[in-house]
Amino acid sequence: MLNNQVSKAVRLALAFGAASTAAFSASTFAAEEESAEKVERIEVTGSRIKRTDMETASPVQITTAEEIAVSGFTRVEDMLNSLPQLEASSTAFQSNGATGTATLDLRGMGSQRTLVLINGRRAQAGGIYTQSADVNQIPASLIQRVEVLTGGGSSTYGADAVAGVVNFVMNDKFEGFAVDVGATAYQHDNDNDYIQGLMDDQDFDYPTGSSGLDGSSFDFSATLGGSFDGGKGHAVGYITYNKQNELRQGARDYSSCALNAAGTSCGGSGNAVVPNFYVSSPTDDGAFDWSDYDYWTLDGTGGFENSVGNLYNYAPINHFMRPDERHTFGLFADYEINDNFHPYVEAMFMRDRTTAQIAESGTFFNENYNIDYDSPLLSDQQRQDLTDRFGLTSGDQFATYIGKRNVEGGPRADQLEHNSFRLVLGTEGEINDMWSYDAFVQYGSTSSSSAYINDFFGPRIATALSANGEDCATSDGCIPYEVFEFEGITSEAAGSLTGTAILNGVTEQFIVGGYVTGEFDFGLPSSDYPIAAVFGTEYREETFSRTADEVYAQGLLLGQGGTTKSLNGEYDLTEFYTEVSLPILEDAPFAKSIAVDLGYRWSDYSTSGAEPTYKLALDWNVTDDWKVRTSYNRAVRAANNGELFANQSTGLWGGTDPCATDSPSLSAAQCANTGVSASQYGNVSASPASQYNGFFGGNPDLDPEIADTITFGIVANPFEGFNFSVDYWDIELEDAIGNINPEEIVTNCALTGDAVFCDNVQRTSGSGSLWIGDGQVVATNVNLGKLHWEGVDLSANYDVEIAGGMLKANLIGTYMLSKEYDNIPGVSEAYDCVGTLDNSCFAQPEWRHVLTLSYDMDTFWRATAKWRYFGEVSDYSGDDTLAQGGISSQSYLDLKGSFTINEYTSLLVGVNNVLDKEPPLLGGSLSTNANAIAGYYDTLGRYFHTTISFKF
Template identity: 80%
Template sequence: MLNNKVSKAVRLALAFGTASTAAFSVNSYAAEEEAVEKVERIEVTGSRIKRTDIETASPVQVTTAEEIEVAGFTRVEDMMNSLPQLEASSTAFQSNGASGTATLDLRGMGSQRTLVLINGRRMQAGGIYSQSADINQIPAALIKRVDVMTGGGSSTYGADAVAGVVNFVMDDQFEGFEVNIGSTAYQHDNDNEYIQGLMDDRDFDYPDGSSGFDGSSFDFSATLGGSFDSGKGHAVGYFTYNKQNELRQGSRDYSSCALNAAGTACGGSGNAVNPNFYISGVTDTGAFDWDDYDYWTLGSDSSFIPSSGNVYNYAPVNHFMRPDERHTLGLFANYEVNDNFHPFIEAMFMRDRTSAQIAESGTFFDTNYVIDYDSPLLTDAQRQNLTDRFGLTSGDQFATYIGKRNVEGGPRVNQLEHSSFRLVLGSKGEISDLWSYEAFMQYGSTSSSSAYENDFFGPRISTALSANGEDCAATDGCIPYEVFTYQGVSAEAAGALTGTAILNGVTEQFIVSGFVTGEFEFGLPSSDYPLAAVFGAEYREETFGRTADEVYAQGLLLGQGGPTKSLNGEYDVTEFFGELSIPIVEGITGVESLLVDLGYRWSDYSTSGSEPTYKVAMNWDVTENWKIRSSYNRAVRSANNGELFAQQSQGLWAGVDPCATATPELSQAACANTGISASQYGNVGKSPADQYNGFFGGNPDLSPEIADTITLGVVGNPFESFNFSIDYWDIDLEDAIGAIDPELIVRQCGLTGDAQFCDKIERTPGSGSLWIGSGQVVATNTNLGNIHFEGIDLSANYDMEIAGGTLATSLIGTYMMTKEYEDIPGVSEPYDCVDTLDNGCFPQPEWRHVLTASYDTGSWWKATAKWRYFSAVNDYTGSDTLVEDGIGSQSYLDLKGSFTINDYTRVLVGVNNVLDKEPPLVGGTLSTNGNAVAGYYDTLGRYFHASVSLKF
């Protein structure tokens, strides 16, 4: 029986092409079998115990280097987001509010709950706007495989592994010299009759017919690797360069206008090219008189006339896909001094620059300007309008909120730069025949900056609109803002009113970690195998510093929605961890083998105290071809620096004020709870851009999130050439860290009158507005509620011989059963986001899969077809009539061809989304960019890619 076990272990190790850091005996008692007892073992994602079998108790979805290459994506996040287990997070298809980073969101639980690793070691935070790992720094050319593990991994890797782990395993044993040169581009046929009709109604321009090739990119990578000193050492170096050109929303008809919330018309902003004005007399306190005002714009003779439908189509100049230029370089090296000392180094560097362009700045009805009736900025006709309407005369003043778009000065641009550095120095080796160790020191740092350019600088506008013009005349460089003259603002005047805000930051991570792993010389009496274990300790520091200049800190740029404050914070954690693998029994009927894994980690945080995590997992090989696996994990996520220490400041939230418009959603009594007076009810204006003021920020008293994860699965190989796995998973999270959705606060206040909601609503005196003046909803961080997700993952592979070649098929899919949020337990009703767009839910289909078929002739060419599928999202009760029946099912077909020209040259060509399917369109409330859920569904049409690889 022992010979069979040993041969099976060796066969598994060879089948998976594993490379070990140390050799271990399969059975320490079987000295007579020494000729075959040494087998190679690997460390599989989810455990630090080295194994011979890649199938573990925790479900792991493996994406190979070949699959990444064939996908044709030049951005790693695009490949990862195509997997059914991931939901689009921070991507290149974001502009307004873009962080400039690429993050991963496993299960849609938030990127902060997805732990990202490189070779089993965590990555540092991404930059000034993100505490999650930025995977831009990972070179696609050197990825050996990507492991996606469902369920908590906190007992193995520490905090943040609530939804699971994404581990990028690098090919640090690469041999040879390889150069890869590639290019990509998009193409779309603009023929959306629905939205073209809406733009015709507004006389808006839009593209028609084929877009040609646009949004192109260029990609270059070079990798050099090999052994040295008679094979004792190995080193791999790499360099990559990628340049992505921009695409603006005006390049596609379906994104060329900003749809209203219902998706029934091209909406836009009240900050128009021809300005809009809220105008009133001045109260005794110098304030705007919201009891007696008019909403005007300018006639062609510059007189004040009632404004109706005067909005600006801000969509075309916004980036649909940001331009980006990225360099990465790095080194992986190891050297065998002796069996006990194998030093290694990992060094990675990235520099990335991207620009996030959005529509021109504006005055945004931000400030109540008090202006003299006799101001030289006004015409006689306008003074007469003021006299006729408000009874004003010479010597009086009037108050106005202005909505003027800075089309004369051009669009706003946020220049985002990131430079990241990651260094790992360590050693591994054997302690004895049964035990080995690994110890390392890791330092990661990301320097990042934001230069927000060409936004209106509030104080300059106040000066240029000074009550009587004297302040402007006395200020060097001031040009009067001729906003009361029809088409009277010059490019020079507009340029004098803009400013730049600068934000710089550095995030640092320092880790010292070590562990020993191996086998004891004993096991259970029922098993022929010994117990295996890991014991280790880790110390980690996370430091974050962000410095805002005065312009950012005081919110002096009108297009920012509020101040962006400096942020400084740090915490450290000391941890001790262990794992124990216990073979229970093997070789009896119905039990080929039964193995139980235990794990425990004790973590002491400087901010929140100590917290344990643990796991229990079972591997039951029923027969040689059937396995049952299950696990329970306790996972913990402590608040990050941003959540803890972010200064509290004003910003914007997208949604609806249910007490706005002439016909509010909520009753008068309910709106009274939110601060609406009887006279204001039915007279509160809605935001044309569906954006409202909020007050956001950190909370140093946050407690850790606690999650319990259960998985149960079956792995089978019922017949030759076919294998599959099916796994049920359940994640239950308590004390979730986050801010209560401001719209939910308003609704709950209206419906319940509860002070914990109503005290957070501050409406503008007089108008009752939440977007004009001082109105806002306070939504700072708190441990606010519970999250419960569950689903089923399926993976299957089948190969067959056809016409002298091999047809390999694979299917990976996820059936989402529950995606439930309980924002405030005991107060708000739980809601499930599967198959619905209500409650601000991300469009989560019940079923999502990727089916791939590859035909390999065994000669010089190989063809691949891929079907990516999203089931329908059916339920929606909101106002967006575009999706009143939900979002229909979406299918995308990708075709690829790989050609081996000679021993050194390989060519890959392909088209993703061959049928040029548009993203499902949604209205302004549900859109993430360009009237679409950008970066999740295919966003820009057909995607062409081609590359040439030269390897020597």
């Protein structure tokens, strides 16, 4: 029976291609006649039961180290975001609101629903702005493979594995000494006639012709590994360094102006170089009189004039790609004292510094200032204008909201730093011939900081204007703010009005866990195989502490869009779990083998109580070459520290107010539901920057999310050289944790008049604005309704010998069937985001794939071509000219060449996006940065990369 088990295991592994056969060493086959235990078993993501093949009942997409290297990307998130199962999350292509981290988002369900593992164990939270793992800490040079489990994995790994799991398997058995040195750069031909024409209309500057090589980076890694003490021990150490240079939006013509929401003109900000003013007589209580006001700017001759089109093009100075400097180093080591005691250690450290630069600060129409008619800041002509328009005379005051851009003081910048440390101490070994164990203690910590510099310090503005009772003349160091004098502000005066805000935080994760795995000495009567099982327990603590200085906490910097509060929270949980693999039968007609996998996990959270998760999976090998697999998973995600304990505070959201402009998209009656009066209708101003005020924050009473995941797939090797897998998946999530899109709140309030929406729309009294003054939309965290995602994943491989060489083809694709939101069942209308483009939906095409062709003649060179394809996103009901009819399909061609110089040296050169295709451009309310969906579609043009590798 033992010999029979070995031969069946080997045949099963061989049936599914090279990826599976790689799990076997030469000694495995030599020992076939000795015992079944000599078959090398591996742990594949989705189960802790070690098995002899990598094709499990759960669909797992595997990306090898070679594929990672050939991609040419120096950032792990860029490589993984090229997979069709992932959407772009936090990337280097974000500036305004950047966290400084890199996170992964499976299926577009949110990075908080994607569990990131390193060697099968959790990665800690990324820092002060995110509770998701920061993959910056993972050295690309040491990755052996990346396993992406698409579908729930909570019964195996616990919370957060709702959309799936990304497991980075490190090459902790590396032998030798390796050094990789690489460089990358972008290049683009600036020839976009459409957007250049829009900038010509505004007399804006922009680049033309070739950009040359820019946005360059330098990458270095060194790895040393080997065995010691006669092979009992093994250690691998690594060190990496990466330097990414900045690229500003002004380096590309298509990002050199900020498009308006419709995408029909170069918009910008009403906080202009030459300031804009809302001006009125004050009401009896000193407030701005929105029933009788003018919108003025300076006429250049000492007076006021009506402001028409006086906007500031803030785009060029914003970062398109942030500068970044990152150091990592670490150690993986193990030592086999005996068969029963095999201790190991994993230690990883990262230090990352980045700067997120955006346009200069401004007064942002943040506050109503009451200024004396007799103020020395005003000219005689301006006083006369106030008299002529409002009848004001000496001794009176006027009320004003000011929009002045601080171009004299330079751009704002958020200096972000992250220091992460991860340590695992554990031991594994055999209990007896049938059972083994693995026990570990894990500690992970990320300390991070934000120093926001060169932003206007709000309290100083009123003093410098001698407004609202403040007096600059009696304040030490005060320099009058000559905002009413044409180009009258000096850099010294501007500098005296800025401040710095500091935010520091630490997130900590502590885990104690262990499990036993093995086989019983019995099985089902219908099977020759024994029953295999895992029994484990885990205790985990998650702690988060973020300390904001007074400047952040009170929102005293005008360019922050609101307050950033301190946050302190923690929770812990105790878990028990088990998995059982039941071989049902073998060698029956139409059933080479059938096995059922069961899993159950009981998790007791200190915040929300106990929740079970479980799974049921069927693995049916019809023949040696055909497999059918299906699974059901119950997944749970409890709220994280940020969702639970974040203080409620103001911030900004991007989108449109459907009741703004002189021709609102909604009727007067509908807008009345949102708080717009009859006199205000048609007179509510839209934000030129497509940014509005919101009120956001945590909720300690959140319930866990509950998800049910179903998969059904076929894996086959129908003929020599060709194998494929097709997997259908369906994820339905209830009690989704999040906040309703503020624009959706406004729209649903208008359409339904329901208080559940309308109570959260708070317009500025008088103006009806959601961006001037105290107008805002309340969108704090709640348990929403349902999310329903479903689709089909395809993977295919074909190898054929041509002209003395081997041609290999690999296709990975995803077809999305449904991406449905039902935020408040029975109240709001459910909507599907597949193929849909609007402010509530990410640009999710129905079909997306990556096709890779490589040719190798087993000589000194190898060529690779890759076709990355995004299907069209065609369902769009708005009036956006650029998005009319949606986004057309996008294709990108990558070409690579690998060369072996000698036995120690190799060279990789390549160009991604060979045809220099621009990203699809969108209006200001739809883009994520620089008129594009940055980091998802190729963003900066051609990407050149080269790496020289030395291995000894």
